[in-house]
Amino acid sequence: xxxxxxxxxxxxxxxxxxxxxxxxxxxxxxxxxxxxxxxxxxxxxxxxxxxxxxxxxxxxxxxxxxxxxxxxxxxxxxxxxxxxxxxxxxxxxxxxxxxxxxxxxxxxxxxxxxxxxxxxxxxxxxxxxxxxxxxxxxxxxxxxxxxxxxxxxxxxxxxxxxxxxxxxxxxxxxxxxxxxxxxxxxxxxxxxxxxxxxxxxxxxxxxxxxxxxxxxxxxxxxxxxxxxxxxxxxxxxxxxxxxxx
Amino acid sequence: xxxxxxxxxxxxxxxxxxxxxxxxxxxxxxxxxxxxxxxxxxxxxxxxxxxxxxxxxxxxxxxxxxxxxxxxxxxxxxxxxxxxxxxxxxxxxxxxxxxxxxxxxxxxxxxxxxxxxxxxxxxxxxxxxxxxxxxxxxxxxxxxxxxxxxxxxxxxxxxxxxxxxxxxxxxxxxxxxxxxxxxxxxxxxxxxxxxxxxxxxxxxxxxxxxxxxxxxxxxxxxxxxxxxxxxxxxxxxxxxxxxxxxxxxxxxxxxxxxxxxxxxxxxxxxxxxxxxxxxxxxxxxxxxxxxxxxxxxxxxxxxxxxxxxxxxxxxxxxxxxxxxxxxxxxxxxxxxxxxxxxxxxxxxxxxxxxxxxxxxxxxxxxxxxxxxxxxxxxxxxxxxxxxxxxxxxxxxxxxxxxxxxxxxxxxxx
Numbered sequence: 001x002x003x004x005x006x007x008x009x010x011x012x013x014x015x016x017x018x019x020x021x022x023x024x025x026x027x028x029x030x031x032x033x034x035x036x037x038x039x040x041x042x043x044x045x046x047x048x049x050x051x052x053x054x055x056x057x058x059x060x061x062x063x064x065x066x067x068x069x070x071x072x073x074x075x076x077x078x079x080x081x082x083x084x085x086x087x088x089x090x091x092x093x094x095x096x097x098x099x100x101x102x103x104x105x106x107x108x109x110x111x112x113x114x115x116x117x118x119x120x121x122x123x124x125x126x127x128x129x130x131x132x133x134x135x136x137x138x139x140x141x142x143x144x145x146x147x148x149x150x151x152x153x154x155x156x157x158x159x160x161x162x163x164x165x166x167x168x169x170x171x172x173x174x175x176x177x178x179x180x181x182x183x184x185x186x187x188x189x190x191x192x193x194x195x196x197x198x199x200x201x202x203x204x205x206x207x208x209x210x211x212x213x214x215x216x217x218x219x220x221x222x223x224x225x226x227x228x229x230x231x232x233x234x235x236x237x238x239x240x241x242x243x244x245x
Numbered sequence: 246x247x248x249x250x251x252x253x254x255x256x257x258x259x260x261x262x263x264x265x266x267x268x269x270x271x272x273x274x275x276x277x278x279x280x281x282x283x284x285x286x287x288x289x290x291x292x293x294x295x296x297x298x299x300x301x302x303x304x305x306x307x308x309x310x311x312x313x314x315x316x317x318x319x320x321x322x323x324x325x326x327x328x329x330x331x332x333x334x335x336x337x338x339x340x341x342x343x344x345x346x347x348x349x350x351x352x353x354x355x356x357x358x359x360x361x362x363x364x365x366x367x368x369x370x371x372x373x374x375x376x377x378x379x380x381x382x383x384x385x386x387x388x389x390x391x392x393x394x395x396x397x398x399x400x401x402x403x404x405x406x407x408x409x410x411x412x413x414x415x416x417x418x419x420x421x422x423x424x425x426x427x428x429x430x431x432x433x434x435x436x437x438x439x440x441x442x443x444x445x446x447x448x449x450x451x452x453x454x455x456x457x458x459x460x461x462x463x464x465x466x467x468x469x470x471x472x473x474x475x476x477x478x479x480x481x482x483x484x485x486x487x488x489x490x491x492x493x494x495x496x497x498x499x500x501x502x503x504x505x506x507x508x509x510x511x512x513x514x515x516x517x518x519x520x521x522x523x524x525x526x527x528x529x530x531x532x533x534x535x536x537x538x539x540x541x542x543x544x545x546x547x548x549x550x551x552x553x554x555x556x557x558x559x560x561x562x563x564x565x566x567x568x569x570x571x572x573x574x575x576x577x578x579x580x581x582x583x584x585x586x587x588x589x590x591x592x593x594x595x596x597x598x599x600x601x602x603x604x605x606x607x608x609x610x611x612x613x614x615x616x617x618x619x620x621x622x623x624x625x626x627x628x629x630x631x632x633x634x635x636x637x638x639x640x641x642x643x644x645x646x647x648x649x650x651x652x653x654x655x656x657x658x
Contacts, residue, residue: 027302063536065559067559067651067654081383088563088564091563091564092561093559093561094560094561095560095561095562095563096561098561099560100556100559102556102655104552106552106553106655107556108557109259109553110252110255110256110258110259110558111255119557120562122248123248123557123562123566124560124562168560169553169560214533
């Protein structure tokens with residue numbers, strides 16, 4: 001598959017959004033979920049999009065994750081103009097470059113912890129068995145779930161499920177990890193643990209982490225914080241100083 | 246592929262009760278089809294072997310035009326000695342032929358000196374006839390299982406109606422080709438059980454006695470019944486023999502012989518065809534059962550796992566792989582149902598075979614015991630149909646799953 005590499009855009013950025021807008025609906029009723037959003041995200045960043053419900057966080061993460069396409073504007077993810085990808089190419093791009101962590105964990109209930117983490121390597125990347133085992137055990141160890149590897153999702157706690165989800169997102173060594181409200185279904189203590197785990201994994205693997213949250217306590221853990229309100233980017237805060245968007 | 250299979254099996258076990266119901270439905274369908282095929286097939290084969298083995302043979306050769314007038318038993322349409330010689334010479338060279346029996350068929354009057362009635366008779370060489378139609382001996386219910394000169398094998402209904410018993414003397418009177426009438430006394434040597442089909446209520450005499458009654462100087466033959474070593478080759482051999490005899494022409498330059506297989510001579514062939522049609526109909530029913538049950542269960546599976554489909558699509562699973570995952574589930578359901586159905590079906594057929602529970606009456610034949618058998622090829626074909634239909638039925642839900650937009654699927658509640 002020949003992915004379309006965006007011209008004139010520096011590959012130093014993992015994500016470049018230029019005047020990105022997203023409309024939902026059609027006919028007389030059109031809802032503008034995002035309005036002229038522009039930003040850049042550097043590799044190995046730990047970035048958070050914050051804002052109240054309906055501010056456009058999930059919509060933006062869906063666009064970056066190639067699960068949806070902008071109505072207007074340009075969007076480059078990992079050096080690829082994602083607007084030009086068709087359905088099949090989008091799926092392949094996600095498998096090759098992105099990792100996802102969901103609010104509800106979204107583990108496959110019929111697979112064990114080990115098999116859930118192994119899934120992207122088998123079904124998506126066709127990784128050889130030996131290499132697969134090595135990588136799965138490495139991430140299992142990193143997220144502290146080696147002891148639970150043979151359990152099924154319904155046999156572990158919410159925090160453990162999210163650890164597995166983090167491991168699954170990282171096992172294929174993605175350039176970018178997207179997490180939509182990853183701590184929304186967790187208690188505060190577990191939420192911090194998960195965020196710190198994500199940060200630790202970022203430090204080890206040098207993947208870029210982008211997560212959305214409306215939890216102000218968790219937001220503080222991000223190194224770069226983009227604020228959204230009513231679909232517009234209203235602020236950017238870099239740890240140690242503040243820049244207006 | 247192995248991993249897709251593993252995931253498919255685990256998904257099926259996720260909804261144990263539903264999977265069990267679907268597999269049971271498929272298995273029951275397979276059992277019924279196998280049962281029907283084995284019983285109807287055995288019935289068909291039994292009747293065919295009765296008809297061919299006790300009366301008409303696997304195929305027959307007549308003089309051209311004889312079969313069209315067979316109800317009249319026309320003596321003037323018999324095969325002349327030279328034609329018979331030629332025919333016997335050809336038949337004796339055919340490796341497919343087990344035995345053949347020339348017959349003189351004629352009608353006459355049967356008298357017990359008290360009462361008189363009509364009778365249809367076959368003049369035969371007993372040793373040849375018993376080889377060409379070996380079940381004839383088993384139809385002799387009273388008397389010795391043989392036919393001697395001067396004796397007659399009487400059909401049971403006629404014997405009962407005329408109160409004729411073994412050892413009684415009776416008279417046969419017949420009109421010969423010239424129109425003159427002749428009679429001969431016979432001793433009742435045996436009573437023949439009636440059988441279904443043409444010739445099932447005919448009597449038998451020795452061919453030399455028949456020639457004497459008919460005042461025949463030379464042996465003129467009405468028909469030659471042929472038994473093959475392999476019954477399955479009837480159609481092929483009929484065609485072959487027809488080809489071999491087509492070169493034989495009469496004085497007018499027209500074909501001298503006509504060859505008919507049992508199918509063309511026995512009305513039971515139409516019943517056999519109807520049984521085959523019903524077998525196809527039963528298979529169509531099975532297809533419908535499998536199609537509906539698999540489609541139903543797969544539609545439910547897709548509907549219940551929309552978020553899961555969204556997740557695997559989001560993490561990069563290609564649509565074709567998602568399609569394969571669901572098709573694999575349908576395939577597994579079909580395979581499990583077919584295997585269980587075949588095992589139970591074969592066991593039931595075996596039990597029916599050993600127990601002899603399946604009995605039936607056919608025409609005047611009472612208490613016939615069926616021995617249901619099933620050809621392994623039939624089991625394979627039924628299994629292949631079930632598996633193919635299972636895959637086909639799961640295609641639509643699988644396509645739906647593979648075409649789902651991940652973002653919509655993830656939002657599904």
